[in-house]
Structure formats: C-alpha cells, structure tokens
Amino acid sequence: MKSTFTSLLFLFTVTLATAQEFKTPVDYLNYIGKETDVITRTTWKYTSAVAHSKNSRKIDVTRKTLVRSIQTAAKKIEALKEGYKGDVEYKNQLLAFLSISEKQINQEYEKIIDMQEVAEQSYDFMEAFILARDLVNAKINEEVDKLNANQKIFATKYGIQIGEDNSELGKKMKISNEVFENHTQLYLIFFKVNFTESVLMKAIAENNLIAIQQNSNALEQYSNEGLDKLKTFKPYKNDLLLVNATKKILEFSKKEALEFAPEVIGFMMLNQKFQESKKTMDDKATKSRTKAEVDNFNLLVNELNNEVGTYNKLSTKFNTERSITINSWNTAGTTFISKHVPID
Template identity: 55%
Template sequence: MKKKLLLLILFVNVSAIAQNFKTPLDYLMFINKEQVIISKSTWKYTSAVAHSKSARRIDSNRKQLVKTIQNAKTKIGSIKDGYKGDVEYKNQVIQYFDFCEKNLNEEYDKIINMQEVAEQSYDAMEAYLLARDLVNEKLDSESEKAQNSYRAFAAKYNITLSEEESDLSKKIKISNEVFDYHTALYLIFFKVNFTDANLSKAIENKDLAAIEQNKNALIQYADEGLLKIKLIQPYNNDSSLTTTTKKALEYYKNQAEKYVPKTVDFIMFNDKFETAQKTLESKSEKERTKEEVDNYNGLVKQVNKEIDTYNKLSKQNFQDKSATINNWNVSGDTFISRHVPQD
C-alpha cells in the first residue's frame, strides 16, 4: 500500500524583484527562495512515494528533504533581527520548518512502526491511516499559519502578492487528492480481505463456529462496501479503481455464499468419516457388526470422491483469490502512477 505524503507546502510568488536586501521585498524574497528549494525537494519525495517501489529511494528522498529543511532553517535563522527588528514572519517560518522536520523524523518512525502492524487487524489499519491523516492535518495547519504570516508581512509593508500557486504546489495538491481517493477504496477492500483471512484460518482449524461467524461478517462487509462504492465518483473520469474494488467485493461475497457452505459440508463429512473410523478401529473384528463394516466401507468410497472434489474446489478458489488480490494491488499502483504528476 502507498503512503500519503506527509508534507504539503503552498507557495505564492512575489510580483517584483528585489534590488536591495535592506528593503522588505528583498527580505521576503530571501525567505521565499528557501521555501522554493524545499518545494522542489518535497516534490522529489512525493514523486518517489507515488512512482517508486524502492523503499531505499523513498527514504533517501525523505532524508534529503529533511536536510534541505535544516539548511533553510540555518540560513533563515541567521537573520537575527529579521527585517529591521521585525522577526514575526521569520519566526513563524522557522516554527513551521521545525514542525516539518520533527514529523519527517519522529512521526515518520512512529507511523512506519504502525504500518508494520497495520495488516494484523482492521482496527490497526484504521488507526494507522488515522494517525497518518492527523499528521497531515497538523502540517496543513502549520503551513496555513506560515502563509498567513507571509501575507501579513506583505500587507504591513505594502508589498503586492500574486496568490497563484506554483506548479510544484499544484502537483503536490493533486498528489494528496489521489492518495486520499486510493486510501478510501483501500480501506473498503482491506476490510473484506482481512475478514477473509480470518475465515481461512477458521477453515484451516476446522472451527465451525468461527467459520460461520466470519462468513456472515464477510457477506455483511462486502454488502456495506458495495453500497459505499456507489457513492464514490470516478476520479477524473477514471473508474478503474472503483471497478476493481467492486469486483473484489463481489468475489468475496460469492465465496462466502457458495464456497464456504461446500467447505463446511466437507468438514462435517470428514468428521463423520473419522468418527466411524475410530469407532471401528476401537473394536476387535469379532465385535464389529456387518452394518458397521458396510457403513464404513461405503464412507471410504465416498471420502475419496469428496476429497478429490474438495481439492479441486479449493484450488480454484485459491487461484481466484490470488488473482483478485493481485488485480487490486496492480490497479491501485497503476491508479496512483497514472494520476500523480510525473517530474
């Protein structure tokens, strides 16, 4: 699963060129220049998350982004008195960069640790995604504070600003929309996929009560997911991910309704055969009645046929399940690669 970018920086452009660092415009552009450098590093990280399968490359870009932020903090921090003693904007930017650096280091590690256990339960996955989104919300909030301080400084010194977003900030904004869309559908898919994994464990353990419980839950979650998908519009006329998710839910529901009952029948028949076998083996040949022997011999003939049928059924279900999971993963990766802008 792809991780949503943990940094969003929007940039505005100053509508004039500074001639002298002693002017407020020169001061503003000095700080803005460092922000533009960070925006480029931010985009490299975003692009790596969206288009690379190399964890090493992604982490390398994250570390480079941290280094870029640290360098910008050093340069901006060197302006001790800001602009003629006015340090409010400078301090707000440094505070924002401090927050970004902390989240790209400390919070990043926490979220990676949560991601490692997220696959263990739906609640853990939901908690991981919630924690990730909360970090993004905090970063957005801090970014807005820095932007407000930027505008306030410009207004204070009568500097005209263009509120048009840079190309990079537009790319980052689009990327976050794509990741959000992907996450919404991934959660729907993950819920049924995880429930199916529990169902498979129950079948492996021949736990009829757990099988029934997970079968009913699988049907319920599949139905709930299918209703949710109806409310999700295609992203930029691309319905590929909703279509793939819908097909996956239909497969899981069909499996629960048709494959599971046949599996339960086989488990019960196998238990019946094993009980008859134990009963017969516990008696000496003289103690065995003709009815018991005939019944057992009949079960032996039937069990071989049932095993063959069940093995074919299981093999087909395994192939269908593997194809369903693979199709969703490929569709999800393709969706992100298609819609997240390239460098």
C-alpha cells in the same frame, strides 16, 4: 501498501504595487521564498518517490534529504536576526513551521513506520496507521495555513500584493494529495475484506468450524458494506480502474462467503463424521462388528471419497480466483497512482 506523506507548502507570487517603493520588503520575502522553495521541491521529490518507486531505501533517502533541506533553511532564516527592519514576526512564524515540520517528518514519521510494520495484522491496526499518517499531514498543513496567514499580514503591512501560488510544482503537489486520498479510501475497503478473508483461510486450515462460520458471516457483511460505499464513491477524474478492481474483489469475497464457506463446512462435517465412525469401528474387534455397521461405514467411505474430489476442485477454483483478484487490485492500485501522480 505504500505509505504516503505529502504536504503542500504554498509559495505565493509576489507582485509590486510600486516596485521601487516596496523593493526592500519584497527582497526580504524573495529571500525567504528562495529557501522555502528548496524545501517544496525536495518535498515533491519525496512525494514522487513514494508514488513511483517500490524501493523503500530510495524513499527513505529522499525523506532524509527533505529533513536536511529543512534544517539548512532554518539555519539561514534564523540568521536573519532583525528580520525586516526589526520586524521578525513572519520570520519567527516560519521558523516555528520549519521546526514542527522537521519533527513531524523525522520523529513522527519514524513512529508511523513502526506502525506500518504491524498494520497488516488487523483492520484496526491498519486504520490506526492511516489515521496517524493523516494526522501528521494535517498538522503540517495546519502550520502551513498559519504561515500563509502571517505572510499575508506582513505583505499587507508593507503594501505588497500577494497572489495565490499557480506554479507547476504547487499544482503537482495538490494533485498528489488528491490521488493518494482517493487511493486510501478504496484501499481501506479492499483491506477490510482481504484481511477477513485471510482469517477465514486460517480457520479453514485449522478445521475450526466455529471460526469459519463467524468469519464467513463477517466477510459477507464487509463485502456488502464495501459495495454500498462504492455506489456513492467519487473516483478521481472519473477513473474507474481501481473502483472496478475493488468491486470485483468485493463480489468475489461475497461469493466466497455464500458459496465456498458452506461447502467447506459441509465437507469438514462429513470428514468429522467419518473420523468418529472410523474410531468406533477401530475400537471394535472385527468379529464384533455387525453387517449393518460395516455397510454403513463403507457407504460413508464412498461418500467421503466422492466429496474429496469435488472439494479439491472447488478449493482450486476459489484459490485461483482469489489470487487473480488480489493481484489485479494491487496492479490497479499501482497503475492508478503512477498514472495520476505527475512525474518530475
């Protein structure tokens, strides 16, 4: 899973009620707007890299570029000692926003990268990683709201009319946030069953009958929960590509829990019975074995030999289908993001 970090810096369109009268305060806002526009464009490049690139190095380079653009803008704005004719309230609010943004993108994001490295070790870890990532986004967006409110206060004070940002870049950022949020919701549904399935496969490899039963029960439960969530899920722009891929893997996981796991348990119990019988026969001298014991053991050998072929075919069938559904989901996820997140 690719981590996502996007924030939407709303840049307002400044229009003059009387151009000559408000020329100086508008110039002040335009100067600040020019600096913040650089940050917004760099943020978009980072967002686009996350969406369309699998090169983690390239993604991190764009993140570091974003940090540098924030630092550069902060220095220029900090140099405006007097703000506008001694009014420094908006300037100070912007500097506070830039400081918090730099910390979140630089320091907090590093922590998130560390969390991402262990996220796939459990569903709880993955959920914690996504929560931490979303909290960073929420913190920055909260500061954006404060900044925008302060900009409006400044504009009102000097009679400047502020219009909402309808720029193409602003629209792209908004779309990106919506697409990533939609993807994340489906990813968590997918990951929960996929992780549980991996634990089930480990239990099978270790011949742990108790763990197989426990995890097959959990897999059935999580599959049903996921299918219920899909019934009310609202896909982005009614695009069912990733929804259908999620549904397929949930249906497969449920079938795996209800059909494959019981067969595995049955085969392992038969094999266990064979091993115990074999040990009993091996512990006895050939002359001490009764005809009934030998006949029963031979019947068990024949039964096991017959079941081995059936079990191997079943395992191959489910292994193939599992690989196909997982690959299909990953492909659908990549396609979904690439399709809907705008390209530069």
